[in-house]
Every structure is written in C-alpha cells, then in structure tokens.
Amino acid sequence: MRTGVFIVQANEEGLEGVNLHAVELYAANLPHVEKVRNLGVRPRLDPLALAEEIKASGLERVVIAGDSPGFFKPVFTRAMALAGADTDEVRLASFREHGATGMGTPRAESIVACAVYGVPFPLAARPGTTATVPGTLIIGGGVAGIQAALEIADAGKPVYLVERQPTIGGHMAMFDKTFPTLDCAACILTPKMVAVGQHEMIDLMTYSEVEDISGSPGHYKVRVRKKARHVDIEACVACNTCSEVCPRSASSEFDSGIAARKAIYIPFPQAVPNAYVLDEASCLYFESGGEKCGVCAKKCPKECIDLTEKDQIVEFEVGNVVIATGYDVYDATKIERYGYGKFPNVITALEFERITNASGPTGGKIVTKVLRHNKRKKVDEWVLDPEGPPPNRVAIIHCVGSRDAQHNPYCSRVCCMYSLKFAHLVREKLPEATCYEFYIDMRAFGKGYEEFAERIQAEGTYVVRGRTARIVEENGQMVLKGEDIVQDRMVDMPVDLVILAVGLVPARGSDRLAAMLGIARDEDGWFSELDYNSDPTDTERGGVFVAGACQAPKDIPDTVAQASAVAAGVLKSVNTGRGLDSRADLSLSEIEARARSLARV
Amino acid sequence: MAIRVNPKLIDELEVYGAEDVQNCYHCGNCSAVCPFSKEPYIFPRRPMRYLQMGLEDKLKGSLEPWLCYYCGQCSEECPRGAEPGETMMSLRRWLTSKYDFTGISRAFYKSGKVELFTVIGAALLTALGFVLWAVLRGGDINSYDGPNAFLPAASIHIFDWALAGVLLALLLTNCGRMWWFTLGRDKQLRTPFWLYLKKLYLLPLHFVTQKRFATCERKRPWAVHLALVVSYLIMLVLIMFFLDLMWSGPEIDWRVHVFGYIATVGLLGTTIFALRARLKKAEPLYAHSHETDWIFLILLIFAAFTGILQHILHRVGFDAAANVTYIVHLMGVVPMLGLEVPFSKWSHLAYRPLAMYFSAIRAEAKERAEKEAVEPTLAAQPVA
Numbered sequence: 001m002r003t004g005v006f007i008v009q010a011n012e013e014g015l016e017g018v019n020l021h022a023v024e025l026y027a028a029n030l031p032h033v034e035k036v037r038n039l040g041v042r043p044r045l046d047p048l049a050l051a052e053e054i055k056a057s058g059l060e061r062v063v064i065a066g067d068s069p070g071f072f073k074p075v076f077t078r079a080m081a082l083a084g085a086d087t088d089e090v091r092l093a094s095f096r097e098h099g100a101t102g103m104g105t106p107r108a109e110s111i112v113a114c115a116v117y118g119v120p121f122p123l124a125a126r127p128g129t130t131a132t133v134p135g136t137l138i139i140g141g142g143v144a145g146i147q148a149a150l151e152i153a154d155a156g157k158p159v160y161l162v163e164r165q166p167t168i169g170g171h172m173a174m175f176d177k178t179f180p181t182l183d184c185a186a187c188i189l190t191p192k193m194v195a196v197g198q199h200e201m202i203d204l205m206t207y208s209e210v211e212d213i214s215g216s217p218g219h220y221k222v223r224v225r226k227k228a229r230h231v232d233i234e235a236c237v238a239c240n241t242c243s244e245v246c247p248r249s250a251s252s253e254f255d256s257g258i259a260a261r262k263a264i265y266i267p268f269p270q271a272v273p274n275a276y277v278l279d280e281a282s283c284l285y286f287e288s289g290g291e292k293c294g295v296c297a298k299k300c301p302k303e304c305i306d307l308t309e310k311d312q313i314v315e316f317e318v319g320n321v322v323i324a325t326g327y328d329v330y331d332a333t334k335i336e337r338y339g340y341g342k343f344p345n346v347i348t349a350l351e352f353e354r355i356t357n358a359s360g361p362t363g364g365k366i367v368t369k370v371l372r373h374n375k376r377k378k379v380d381e382w383v384l385d386p387e388g389p390p391p392n393r394v395a396i397i398h399c400v401g402s403r404d405a406q407h408n409p410y411c412s413r414v415c416c417m418y419s420l421k422f423a424h425l426v427r428e429k430l431p432e433a434t435c436y437e438f439y440i441d442m443r444a445f446g447k448g449y450e451e452f453a454e455r456i457q458a459e460g461t462y463v464v465r466g467r468t469a470r471i472v473e474e475n476g477q478m479v480l481k482g483e484d485i486v487q488d489r490m491v492d493m494p495v496d497l498v499i500l501a502v503g504l505v506p507a508r509g510s511d512r513l514a515a516m517l518g519i520a521r522d523e524d525g526w527f528s529e530l531d532y533n534s535d536p537t538d539t540e541r542g543g544v545f546v547a548g549a550c551q552a553p554k555d556i557p558d559t560v561a562q563a564s565a566v567a568a569g570v571l572k573s574v575n576t577g578r579g580l581d582s583r584a585d586l587s588l589s590e591i592e593a594r595a596r597s598l599a600r601v
Numbered sequence: 602m603a604i605r606v607n608p609k610l611i612d613e614l615e616v617y618g619a620e621d622v623q624n625c626y627h628c629g630n631c632s633a634v635c636p637f638s639k640e641p642y643i644f645p646r647r648p649m650r651y652l653q654m655g656l657e658d659k660l661k662g663s664l665e666p667w668l669c670y671y672c673g674q675c676s677e678e679c680p681r682g683a684e685p686g687e688t689m690m691s692l693r694r695w696l697t698s699k700y701d702f703t704g705i706s707r708a709f710y711k712s713g714k715v716e717l718f719t720v721i722g723a724a725l726l727t728a729l730g731f732v733l734w735a736v737l738r739g740g741d742i743n744s745y746d747g748p749n750a751f752l753p754a755a756s757i758h759i760f761d762w763a764l765a766g767v768l769l770a771l772l773l774t775n776c777g778r779m780w781w782f783t784l785g786r787d788k789q790l791r792t793p794f795w796l797y798l799k800k801l802y803l804l805p806l807h808f809v810t811q812k813r814f815a816t817c818e819r820k821r822p823w824a825v826h827l828a829l830v831v832s833y834l835i836m837l838v839l840i841m842f843f844l845d846l847m848w849s850g851p852e853i854d855w856r857v858h859v860f861g862y863i864a865t866v867g868l869l870g871t872t873i874f875a876l877r878a879r880l881k882k883a884e885p886l887y888a889h890s891h892e893t894d895w896i897f898l899i900l901l902i903f904a905a906f907t908g909i910l911q912h913i914l915h916r917v918g919f920d921a922a923a924n925v926t927y928i929v930h931l932m933g934v935v936p937m938l939g940l941e942v943p944f945s946k947w948s949h950l951a952y953r954p955l956a957m958y959f960s961a962i963r964a965e966a967k968e969r970a971e972k973e974a975v976e977p978t979l980a981a982q983p984v985a
C-alpha cells in the first residue's frame with residue numbers, strides 16, 4: 001500500500017530525546033513509503049492542497065506522526081476523501097501516547113513503523129512474560145497505596161507497604177470532607193488504614209524509604225531503610241506522656257505547618273501505626289549529642305522509648321512493584337504577587353484543609369490569624385487562635401501554579417473542585433461571610449461534579465470569572481485586584497482571608513525513584529504509564545505499576561479506581577506465576593518484525 | 602445592530618506583529634496589572650477577545666490601544682505567553698493603517714520592503730529635486746549662505762512650510778477618520794459640542810508632558826520618550842521659525858544654536874538608546890521589533906548624524922562639502938517626515954493625545970448616559 005508519512009510538531013523544541021530528522025530518514029526507508037514530509041510546528045493545513053499532494057504521489061495510506069497527531073486527523077481524512085482514497089487509511093503514530101517521551105528515537109521510529117504497517121502499536125510492542133515471585137512492594141501509603149495493598153492482601157498475597165511518613169493515610173487523612181459528596185474523609189479512610197495496620201498479609205514499614213531496587217521483572221531485590229523511630233510500635237499505647245514532658249517543638253507536617261508538635265509526637269490521633277515517633281532533627285537529646293534531656297524515655301510508662309535505636313536496613317524480594325507516591329502541592333512562595341508568606345492571611349489549600357478540619361488546630365473553626373505578643377521570644381507573632389476573628393470576606397483563587405506558562409503548564413484537575421468544597425465549608429460554618437471564587441475555567445469534570453458546582457453557586461458563593469492578578473495591602477487592609485471578565489469590571493476588593501488553590505506537583509524524590517526503577521517521567525515529572533489509553537497502570541518496566549496521583553493529578557475516586565486496577569494486574573501475575581516483561585527492553589527491530597508479521601508484509 | 606465578524610482578522614494582525622493572540626485564555630491578569638487599565642477602558646484583555654472573535658468594527662472604534670504605553674507588565678505576567686503588550690502595539694500599527702485613507706500605511710506595515718523602497722525612492726527624488734533646482738537657478742556650490750548660496754535659507758524655508766502644510770493636511774484627514782471611527786459614527790453616544798471644548802485642554806497637556814506614560818512602574822521609557830519629544834519639538838520650532846538664524850555662519854549664533862545642540866544631543870542620545878535596547882531586547886517594550894521600527898530609528902539616526910556633519914562642515918568653512926551633506930541630510934529628513942508622520946510610526950504623535958482627548962469625552966458622555974439610565978450593576982454578582 002503506497003504510504004505517505006507526515007510529521008507534525010506540537011512545539012519548537014519537539015519531544016525530548018527524539019531526533020525527528022532520524023525518524024524521517026527511518027520512515028523513508030520503510031517498505032511502501034513513497035513520501036515523507038515534515039509539516040513543521042502546529043501547521044495550518046489546507047485539505048485541498050493535501051489532497052493534491054496525496055493524489056500526486058498516489059498515496060493509499062497516510063500516517064500522521066508526532067506529538068499529538070490526532071489534531072490533524074480531521075483535515076487528513078477530508079483530504080483523503082477529496083483525493084478519492086480510503087478515509088480509514090489515515091493512521092496515527094502518536095509519540096506521546098505510546099511513550100516516546102523518555103524512550104528516545106528508536107521508540108518513535110517503532111511507533112511510526114507500526115502505523116506504516118497498519119498495526120496498533122501496543123499489539124506489536126507487547127512484551128513477553130517472565131516468571132514472577134509472589135511478593136509485592138508498594139511505595140507510598142496514601143489512599144492509592146492503601147487501596148492497592150488491601151486488594152492484593154485480601155486476595156491472600158503478601159504485600160510490603162513502604163511509607164516515608166510516620167503514618168499512612170497521605171493527603172486524604174488531612175481532609176475534613178471530600179467533594180462532591182461532602183462525605184467525611186476520615187470515615188472512609190480510617191477503617192482502611194486500620195485494616196492495613198492489622199492485616200496479616202501486609203508488612204507495613206512506615207518512617208521508611210526504599211533505598212535501592214535491583215533485579216529484573218518478576219524478581220526485584222528491594223532494600224529499605226527503616227529510620228529509627230525510637231519508639232516501639234508494638235508497645236506504645238499512645239498515652240501522650242512523652243509529648244507532655246518534651247521541651248522541644250517543631251511545626252507539624254501533618255497540619256501543613258500551621259500548628260506545632262513536640263519532638264516526640266503522633267501526627268494525628270488516628271495514625272496507623274498508632275504509635276509515637278521521635279524526630280531526631282528537633283530533639284534536644286540528639287542536638288546535644290546525648291548530653292541533655294532524654295526525659296521522655298524516663299517518663300514513658302511502657303518503657304518503650306529507646307534513644308539509642310539506629311536505622312535498620314531490611315532486604316526482601318518481590319515480583320511486582322507499585323508506585324503510589326502521590327503528590328506535593330505547588331510552592332506558593334514562588335508566586336510573589338499573591339503575597340504568600342508576606343500576608344499572614346493568605347494561606348494555601350492544605351492549610352485551609354487543616355483549619356476547617358474538626359480535628360485540626362482550631363477545632364474546625366475558620367478564623368484569621370491575629371497579631372499577638374510572644375512574651376518568651378519578645379516578638380509580635382501572627383497566631384492562629386481558635387477564638388480569633390472569623391473572616392468576613394473570603395477569596396479563593398484558582399489555578400495557583402497551574403495552567404501557567406511560567407509555572408506549571410498543566411491543569412491540576414482537583415483544585416476547582418476542592419475550591420468549591422471550601423466555599424461550601426466557609427458558607428456552612430460562617431453564614432455571615434461572603435465567599436468569592438476567582439477562576440479561569442470551572443473544571444467540574446466528574447460524576448456529580450457539575451451539579452456540585454451549581455449547588456455551591458446556588459448557596460450564594462460569588463463565582464467570578466477572571467483569575468486574580470495580585471494581593472496588595474492598602475491602609476492595613478488586604479485588597480484583591482483582578483478583572484471580572486463577565487461583568488467587564490475591574491475587581492478591587494478588600495478581603496480578610498485568601499485561600500490559594502495550589503496545584504499539584506510530583507512528590508519530592510520521584511526523580512530518584514524513576515532512575516532506580518528505570519522508568520520514564522513525562523515532561524511535567526509525573527510517572528509515565530505504558531500506554532495512555534490501553535495500559536494506564538503499567539509502565540515500560542515489567543512488573544512496575546503506577547497508581548494514584550503520582551501518574552498524573554487526580555481525585556480520590558480516580559485514584560482508588562486506578563489502585564484497584566493495579567491490584568488486578570498484580571494479582572494476575574502473582575496467580576499465574578508469570579508477569580509481563582519490560583517493554584523498554586524490546587528493540588526497534590523486534591517491534592518492527594512483530595508488526596511486519598502481524599501485517600503480513 | 603448586526604455585528605460583522607472577520608474570522609481572518611487574527612491572521613491579518615500577524616503581519617502587524619501580533620502572533621500569540623490565540624494563546625489567551627482570558628484570565629484577566631493583564632488588565633489587572635496594567636497601570637493604565639481603568640474603567641471604562643479595560644485592556645489589554647478585552648481587545649484580545651475582540652481579536653479572537655474577529656470583531657473588526659469594534660476594534661476599529663476602540664481607543665484602548667492608544668491608551669497603552671507598552672510598559673510590558675502584562676506580557677511579563679501573562680500565564681499563557683499571549684504577549685498582550687505586543688498585541689496592543691500591533692493594534693496601534695493596524696489602527697494607523699485603518700485611519701490612513703491612502704492605503705500607503707497598510708502597504709508599509711505589510712511589507713518592510715515596500716517601505717524601504719519608498720523611503721529610498723523619496724530620498725533619491727529629494728536629492729534630484731534639490732540638485733536640479735540649485736543648478737538651474739545658478740547656485741554656487743562653494744557658497745553655503747548669502748545671495749549666491751547653493752541652497753538659500755529662504756527657499757528652504759518655503760519648502761519646509763509647504764511640506765509641513767501637506768503633512769498636516771494628510772495627518773488631519775487621518776485624525777478626522779480616527780474621530781469618525783471612534784466617536785463620530787457611534788450613534789448611541791451623545792457627545793455635545795461643549796464636551797469637546799471642556800476637554801480640549803487635554804490635547805496640549807498630553808502632547809507636551811506625556812504625563813500618562815509616567816504612570817508606568819518603569820520610569821526610564823517615559824524619560825527617554827519625553828526627551829525625544831522635547832528635542833524634536835525644539836528642532837521643529839528652530840527649523841520652522843528660525844531657519845535663517847540657524848543657517849547664518851560660519852560663526853556660531855548662540856541664541857539659536859545652543860538650543861540646536863541640546864536638541865541634537867537629545868535626539869541622538871535617545872535614538873542610540875532605543876537602538877541598543879532593541880538590539881538587546883532590553884525591556885518588553887523593545888523585545889519585539891517590527892521592520893517599521895528599524896526603518897524609523899535608522900532614518901532618525903541618519904538625519905541626526907548628517908545634520909551634525911553639515912553643521913560642522915559649514916562652521917569650519919568647507920561650504921561645498923556642507924552643501925552636499927545638507928542634501929544628503931534632506932534625503933533622510935524628507936522621507937522621514939513625509940512618510941513616517943502621516944503613514945507610519947510618527948503619526949502616533951497625533952493619535953495618542955487625540956485618543957486621550959477622545960477617551961475623556963467618551964467616558965464622560967457614557968457616564969452621563971448611564972446616570973440617566975439604570976443603576977449600575979455590582980461587580981461579582983452571586984449566581985442565584
């Protein structure tokens with residue numbers, strides 16, 4: 001079949017690591033390829049001219065190759081129709097979809113080859129299988145890791161769950177309510193956390209990090225460093241005696257830094273494992289090299305505090321690895337114009353989650369920070385006091401760090417919805433307060449989400465189209481400046497509390513994990529799935545899966561669904577004793593030969 | 602009223618320099634950071650929208666582009682790289698070509714080559730004309746002033762006034778068209794004559810002080826621009842009213858020449874600054890250069906240098922060389938004024954103050970109309 005290959009580019013830079021010129025040369029040498037042409041960056045195509053070109057070369061099949069070639073399918077289909085050719089023979093060679101990002105030129109070439117032969121790439125590039133041992137390592141104990149662990153363990157297969165925080169739960173444990181149902185987050189999550197803690201098939205390692213993974217699909221050797229917790233998990237009864245006597249405090253990670261915790265502490269009362277942890281970095285005993293303090297160890301009624309404990313290394317072998325490391329939020333200090341860090345009452349979404357949470361530092365009361373004199377340090381400080389003044393005007397700013405060429409280009413997907421949730425919580429707790437949402441586009445994409453958005457608006461939240469430009473201070477009052485583009489007015493509005501709907505970024509340390517496992521990340525740093533549409537849970541590496549927000553920003557329902565899908569993939573290999581090999585190891589000639597035989601050319 | 606949409610408008614604007622309009626997703630950042638964007642003239646986002654929608658007539662009637670001084674804050678803060686500042690600049694070019702009824706402006710903006718050739722042609726014609734005229738009337742190449750002068754000051758003076766008259770006529774016609782597009786043809790807007798009188802003071806005020814420009818956070822572009830305008834005005838006054846004094850010599854006549862020197866330093870300094878900045882893309886204002894910008898600067902610097910040179914040559918007594926240099930000087934000045942003032946970049950010296958004047962009239966007329974009509978709506982209405 002006489003074939004023409006047309007290459008399109010989404011931007012000047014092209015895909016990282018893909019040499020388009022080499023791809024052109026390669027394509028030109030494939031059988032039946034009559035014509036190869038690079039159409040350039042985001043070309044404006046004229047179907048008539050294309051039709052002429054198709055006719056002139058007598059093409060019977062065209063392949064559109066590039067970053068997102070689907071954009072051009074309509075115009076090519078039209079051109080084929082005009083040229084009197086079969087419109088079904090417009091084939092896409094999508095580099096991004098089939099993971100050419102990070103896999104380089106040979107991958108792009110094999111994607112083009114499959115399209116030229118008319119064979120779906122995932123079919124030709126299906127890796128073989130390999131013997132697999134039963135254990136599964138799950139990295140990250142957020143809702144994704146928890147869900148996958150329970151699914152696999154409930155099927156009777158062994159799981160090692162490694163979480164670097166002292167407790168599992170991830171971000172969801174910090175929330176009060178979840179959109180769009182406004183269910184209590186803890187009511188859903190806590191039972192699952194407890195189940196993980198008690199499960200006989202789950203070896204839970206908190207306060208631990210994976211140091212190294214070696215081996216091949218089906219047989220991965222894992223080395224985990226269990227950081228010294230200094231508290232015996234089994235013996236600790238969480239009586240809080242140590243915390244009470246501890247003289248040192250630090251800001252609480254779990255409360256996103258808006259409250260303090262002691263050097264020996266429990267992140268939150270429902271933590272799993274339900275035991276205290278001693279943070280060496282803030283502890284006086286460790287700071288003084290063992291000279292001072294140590295009072296917690298003396299006072300602990302169960303004698304479970306061991307100040308001499310050292311980090312422990314454990315090693316084991318697994319057949320499959322699940323990455324479920326989730327996300328961090330965008331650092332709002334990078335966007336100066338919103339004044340985060342400068343104005344005490346400009347806070348991030350995670351901080352608001354803690355403020356509005358009944359188990360948070362204010363007991364769920366939404367208040368603004370007040371200036372207080374700290375007698376001990378002899379300075380004035382902004383403090384969060386549960387009895388402090390509630391805000392009268394609350395502004396929620398969408399897309400902070402997202403959809404912005406200067407920050408992150410992508411949409412973080414959950415911010416619109418959690419912002420609406422915040423508006424509801426503000427209006428519910430402070431009916432007198434006015435709440436404004438400043439948005440660019442309202443992304444209410446899920447089941448029941450649009451209805452949720454409508455409901456929040458109906459409750460009386462002011463929804464203003466136009467992202468805020470800046471927060472300034474005028475005569476001691478915070479003022480928000482922006483444009484209301486629907487009303488065609490400038491917005492110049494005094495506000496008491498500003499909540500920044502910060503976007504999501506890959507969890508810190510993802511780069512190291514990717515290198516260790518030999519899997520790719522996309523240009524934004526999220527782990528790349530094997531195939532965008534057909535294998536969204538596998539990766540290029542056999543036996544390595546991705547679940548939850550570490551693959552791309554997503555909400556809880558999607559996270560849980562993906563985690564369960566991962567469990568299905570894992571169980572398939574564990575039950576049959578054979579799992580998929582790495583697609584990354586397939587060579588260009590192997591894929592091409594396979595495509596050729598499938599196409600029978 | 603039916604609204605005509607020109608779907609190709611956004612593509613047409615590309616030749617005027619606006620390339621990234623399509624990127625805009627209307628977050629309103631730019632309008633909010635813009636120090637000039639005040640109700641009822643909210644920009645640059647609104648013009649971006651008009652462009653995306655192809656509302657050619659609305660754009661033709663809008664004054665906003667002239668209210669922008671390209672401090673570039675909007676482009677810097679745009680999350681989409683849509684270059685709103687550059688779009689406003691391109692709109693000014695586009696509007697210039699729309700106000701101009703001859704179509705010459707449009708041809709210049711569409712193709713730098715056309716402008717370049719026209720400039721060269723005008724320069725050659727100028728040279729030819731003056732040389733022919735001097736030779737025919739028996740001027741002495743070795744004499745710069747006096748009765749036998751190759752080019753007598755008095756005749757040049759007449760030529761200057763004639764040129765000024767033609768330019769003014771062209772420019773005023775274009776200004777008239779600007780008025781028609783922005784105020785005149787708007788039937789809904791009632792603009793009584795006294796309003797025009799009431800706001801008339803704005804015209805000279807803005808023309809001379811450029812004071813709106815000073816609102817920018819960055820003061821340097823304003824200072825440079827002011828220096829350029831003041832130098833230019835001084836030069837204009839000297840040439841139009843004191844040419845004979847300027848011309849006499851070889852002694853330096855400090856009464857006029859001192860002003861000449863100040864103006865020359867101003868012109869040269871600002872032009873060199875602008876050239877360097879454009880080459881280095883120093884500030885947003887200078888980051889994108891249209892072909893017309895280069896031609897303009899090169900003509901300016903050419904005129905300044907040849908002007909200085911003929912002045913020196915005359916003073917040191919090389920009259921023949923001074924005469925030749927003067928003709929070369931005219932080869933720069935005549936195209937610069939004759940083409941740039943009515944058709945290209947320099948026309949903004951009229952359009953900008955006019956826009957300030959018209960916009961004040963328009964705003965007040967609107968306000969009066971609104972007061973008579975309904976209560977204004979609140980910003981940010983709840984969706985109930």
Ligand SMILES: Cc1cc2nc3c(=O)[nH]c(=O)nc-3n(C[C@H](O)[C@H](O)[C@H](O)COP(=O)(O)OP(=O)(O)OC[C@H]3O[C@@H](n4cnc5c(N)ncnc54)[C@H](O)[C@@H]3O)c2cc1C
Pocket residue numbers: 139140141142143144145162163164165168169170171172175177178179180208209210324325326327328329349350353414418421507508509510513547548549550554555556557559
């Ligand atoms: C402010 C806010 C409000 C939200 N509200 C809602 C809502 O109402 N409803 C909803 O559906 N979604 C909501 N979301 C989205 C929701 O948080 C995510 O969908 C969900 O948390 C994703 O779960 P996860 O397990 O993939 O990631 P995470 O919750 O981030 O969990 C990842 C876990 O992995 C651990 N980890 C990371 N790296 C490593 C490593 N190298 N080694 C070991 N462990 C590691 C982390 O410590 C963490 O415990 C909200 C998000 C934000 C920011």
Ligand code: SF4
Pocket residue numbers: 242245246247248263264278279282283284285286293294295296297
């Ligand atoms: S030893 Fe460390 S953790 Fe224990 S009480 Fe002292 S400071 Fe606190």
Ligand code: SF4
Pocket residue numbers: 624625626627628629630631632645646649675678679680681682683684685
């Ligand atoms: S800042 Fe950029 S994206 Fe936002 S409205 Fe202005 S031009 Fe459009």
